[in-house]
Amino acid sequence: MHQVVSPxxxxxxxxxxxxxxxxxxxxxxxxxxxxxxxxxxxxxCFCPAGNEMWFRxxxxxANGNARVFxxxxxxxxxHCSKKHDCMRNPxxxxxxxxxxx
Numbered sequence: 792m793h794q795v796v797s798p799x800x801x802x803x804x805x806x807x808x809x810x811x812x813x814x815x816x817x818x819x820x821x822x823x824x825x826x827x828x829x830x831x832x833x834x835x836c837f838c839p840a841g842n843e844m845w846f847r848x849x850x851x852x853a854n855g856n857a858r859v860f861x862x863x864x865x866x867x868x869x870h871c872s873k874k875h876d877c878m879r880n881p882x883x884x885x886x887x888x889x890x891x892x
Contacts, residue, residue: 822839827844834859836859838863844862844863868884
């Protein structure tokens with residue numbers, strides 16, 4: 792999902808993990824970032840279950856593209872039916888030390 796903020800800048804939303812296609816990956820396949828709704832005007836992101844996510848930071852990747860990072864609130868995902876499809880480690884939502892995805 793590419794959102795155009797101005798004619799010269801493209802912002803790609805990044806949610807802590809993208810779908811992994813490598814079979815040797817240590818993480819299970821998760822819902823891809825394109826399934827998350829990103830609002831570039833208000834700098835907000837919503838997960839597939841409709842929960843608003845926290846803004847973490849903005850950055851620039853190696854190719855010079857602007858990137859925006861978001862993180863889910865653990866209290867929103869403790870009882871979410873999609874957490875096993877969305878999170879790398881769904882059990883992290885059950886304690887206070889996890890960081891969401």
